[in-house]
Amino acid sequence: MKIIKKEVDYAIRALIFIYEKGGKSSITEICRNMNAPNPFLRKILQILSKNGILKSTKGIGGGFEFNKPFGEITLADITYLFTEKIKKGSCPFKTPICSNSHKCKLKFKISEIEDKIYEQLSSVKISDLWRP
Amino acid sequence: MKIIKKEVDYAIRALIFIYEKGGKSSITEICRNMNAPNPFLRKILQILSKNGILKSTKGIGGGFEFNKPFGEITLADITYLFTEKIKKGSCPFKTPICSNSHKCKLKFKISEIEDKIYEQLSSVKISDLWRP
DNA sequence: AAAAAATGATACTATTTTAGTATCATTTAA
DNA sequence: TTAAATGATACTAAAATAGTATCATTTTTT
Ligand code: FES
Ligand code: FES
Numbered sequence: 001m002k003i004i005k006k007e008v009d010y011a012i013r014a015l016i017f018i019y020e021k022g023g024k025s026s027i028t029e030i031c032r033n034m035n036a037p038n039p040f041l042r043k044i045l046q047i048l049s050k051n052g053i054l055k056s057t058k059g060i061g062g063g064f065e066f067n068k069p070f071g072e073i074t075l076a077d078i079t080y081l082f083t084e085k086i087k088k089g090s091c092p093f094k095t096p097i098c099s100n101s102h103k104c105k106l107k108f109k110i111s112e113i114e115d116k117i118y119e120q121l122s123s124v125k126i127s128d129l130w131r132p
Numbered sequence: 133m134k135i136i137k138k139e140v141d142y143a144i145r146a147l148i149f150i151y152e153k154g155g156k157s158s159i160t161e162i163c164r165n166m167n168a169p170n171p172f173l174r175k176i177l178q179i180l181s182k183n184g185i186l187k188s189t190k191g192i193g194g195g196f197e198f199n200k201p202f203g204e205i206t207l208a209d210i211t212y213l214f215t216e217k218i219k220k221g222s223c224p225f226k227t228p229i230c231s232n233s234h235k236c237k238l239k240f241k242i243s244e245i246e247d248k249i250y251e252q253l254s255s256v257k258i259s260d261l262w263r264p
Numbered sequence: 265a266a267a268a269a270a271t272g273a274t275a276c277t278a279t280t281t282t283a284g285t286a287t288c289a290t291t292t293a294a
Numbered sequence: 295t296t297a298a299a300t301g302a303t304a305c306t307a308a309a310a311t312a313g314t315a316t317c318a319t320t321t322t323t324t
Contacts (some may be wrong), residue, residue, distance in 0.1 A: 001216070001217070001218060003224060004242070006311075006312060006313095007312080009225050009226055013229060014224075016229070026269085026270065027270080028269090028270080037313060038314095038315080039314055042271075043274095045271090045274095046272065047272080054279090057270080058270055058271045058319070059271080059320055059322055060321065060322040060323065061269080061321085061322065062269075062270045062271065062322090063271085075238075083133050093136060093144075095167075098262075100263070104261070105256070105260060110135055113248075113249055113253070113293085114194075114258055116252065117133070117248070118246075119156050128237060128238070129230055129236070129238055130229075130230075131230070134310095136281075138283060139282085151302090152289095158298085158300090169283090169284060171284070171285055171286075174300075175284085178301065181300085188300055189291090189292080189299080189300080190299055191291055191292025191293055191294095191298065191299050191300080192294065192297070192298045192299060193292085193294095194293090194299045195299070228304085
């Protein structure tokens with residue numbers, strides 16, 4: 001089971017790099033220092049920007065900086081942006097198995113499972129990964 | 133996040149069908165009654181057979197039957213057969229993030245997460261899905 | 265005003281994983 | 295001996311993930 005996508009991986013490294021740089025950096029600079037493809041990382045940081053984790057400034061001297069304290073960002077915050085969440089109470093099968101889908105316990109179990117995943121991911125801060 | 137793969141989906145339906153048929157059935161018969169492609173289901177049930185959930189008999193009148201009581205088979209038992217498990221203590225990132233990977237907490241958190249997933253899936257029996 | 269250096273938006277392509285097919289071999293009952 | 299089943303395995307198709315390309319917009323510097 002793959003829990004961390006490539007996008008989340010890059011996003012986290014980029015955040016750590018920006019933090020090390022004193023809180024602000026540009027795609028070009030980040031990519032020079034970590035092994036990520038420039039346009040891909042750009043797409044990723046744009047998503048972090050649109051979702052309030054970073055904020056961006058255009059033009060010369062611009063780049064990305066934190067919009068939320070580094071120490072408060074969790075793995076869940078990042079993962080959430082790149083993975084589709086299961087709708088509560090929707091059947092995980094292509095066509096429902098249960099004859100009385102109304103009484104089905106699995107549907108809720110499945111979203112409980114997802115909740116647990118996020119609960120765990122929420123307990124890990126990006127700053128916990130940085131030089132532990 | 134997708135938790136139930138197509139193979140798991142088909143496997144569960146097939147098990148329920150076999151159970152309804154009195155404990156034994158053949159691929160041809162199962163496929164006539166549920167909407168799964170014959171050679172794909174065959175590959176799936178072969179895996180259940182090799183892993184002690186079903187047992188098979190060849191030749192005319194042959195087919196698949198339970199090797200383990202229907203009521204004891206859990207969603208975890210089936211999922212387990214079709215998804216690669218994370219190795220305990222392996223870094224979830226392409227290249228490790230932590231400078232001192234020895235002290236890394238995330239590595240273990242990630243396998244804890246997987247354990248929780250299986251814990252939840254273990255609590256759902258296939259028979260729970262059958263006409264709940 | 266113009267050029268340069270940054271991000272924003274978005275459509276396209278490649279790679280990998282998941283899903284499904286085809287085929288030949290083996291077993292067993294009629 | 296043939297038909298009806300599974301075993302093994304290599305191949306192909308579809309979907310999801312990963313990555314590229316390009317043009318637009320903003321901002322600073324000259
Ligand atoms: S209705 Fe889908 S598993 Fe119960
Ligand atoms: S060593 Fe990989 S996240 Fe810590």
